[in-house]
Amino acid sequence: MNQEIVSVDLGSNSFRVLKYDCKNHQIISEYNEVVGMADGLVDTGLISKEAQERVVRAILHSVEVINYDPSKAVCVTTAAMRKASNNKEVLKYFKDKTNIEFEIIDGFEEARLTLLAVQYALKREKIDSKKFILLDIGGGSTEIIVNTNNSYEAHSFDFGIVTMTQKYLKYHDLHNDLDSRKKQIQEFLSSLKIDLNDYSFVATAGTPTTIAAIKLGQDFFSYDRNIVNGSIVNLEDLEYSLNIFKNSSKEEIAKLVGRGRVEFIEVGIFIYKAIFEVLNKKESIVLDDGLREGVAINYCLNKCKN
Structure with a gap:
């Protein structure tokens, strides 16, 4: 086999x-x-x-x-x-x-598979994986998954870094929209009747891993997922990265984040920051593992059953 x-x-x-x-x-x-x-x-x-x-x-x-x-x-x-x-x-x-x-x-399937990858990654990194809130910022949607021991609740929100960047060219509009998105996320979390203090904050996908890499002194060409995995990003790191982008040329930003992502990275950080605020968290654990890893693990587990 x-x-x-x-x-x-x-x-x-x-x-x-x-x-x-x-x-x-x-x-x-x-x-x-x-x-x-x-x-x-x-x-x-x-x-x-x-x-x-x-x-x-x-x-x-x-x-x-x-x-x-x-x-x-x-x-x-x-x-x-x-x-x-x-x-x-x-x-x-x-x-x-x-x-x-x-x-x-x-x-929902996207959330389930991403969660599967993250559960494996947390165990691999020897990080407590019983209670955590997972953020997956995508290009067209953003998933939030609340994992409590062996069960989870997930919600897919209809906004992402690409669609939000294309829709809102003025920051004023972007931040107004983010405020309404924060309310939607707050409603979802409130419906679960959980104490957010009991949960760690875990983030995956390109924006969190980029911030973590910058913090660790990496750029797009020296990116090492093994070092990024399990690292911690806090609100100061987000502000630090935003300052770098504001004071850098497009070429310099491309070296940090890779071509094709320059115009989206700031919006990604604003979304990431909004989730920090909703969760009232000071830091998040960052993982590179996401949907493609979940798809592979899911296939492997099903193959073992058959």
Whole structure:
């Protein structure tokens, strides 16, 4: 029985591939690329032809780099594809061009799989994983998951770094919208009737890992997930990063965060900061593990059952 699985996560901005060892629950190799799939989606409701071509090129390049059979990979796609009115044609185009078949998953399945990855990651990092609130800031949606021992409650909120950046070009509008989003999140948390003080704050995805990397003296080219995993980010780190971005050129910011993410990183930090405020937390644990790891682990666990 083959112990290796390749999982693919096609998000609103990022394309992420993982080759995973099911037997030892270890990452063999990975591939990441910014594809900007949600570019223009807010205005048109469509995945543009240019974005489709970027995804096709990224898939073909990842096959070369990681050496996998795309027809056998377990592939999911999320908020941007959920929203796009041309999603069926787009997925057929990807299949015709690359032999890769994506499943559009809803926000709750996205949350479940991301939580699975984070539970494994917390155990690996030897961090208490009984009670925590998980934030996953995506390009087109933001998931908040409250994990209490062996049960969880999740909510997928209809905003992310790409869609919010495209929708609000003026900070005034952005912050007004964030205030209303904070109220929605507060309502969700209040409905659970939990004491937030009992829960640690865990964050995954590009914005938290970027802030952690900057704090640790890394940039996009020297990024090391093993050092970032389990690190702590606090509100001062967010302010420090915002100051760097405000006083840096686009080229300097690209070196820190990678091309294709420069225009979104500030909005990502504002979203991250808003969640800090809602939770009334001073710090969060940062993990690189997310949806693609969860897809791989989920496949491995199901394979073991059969």
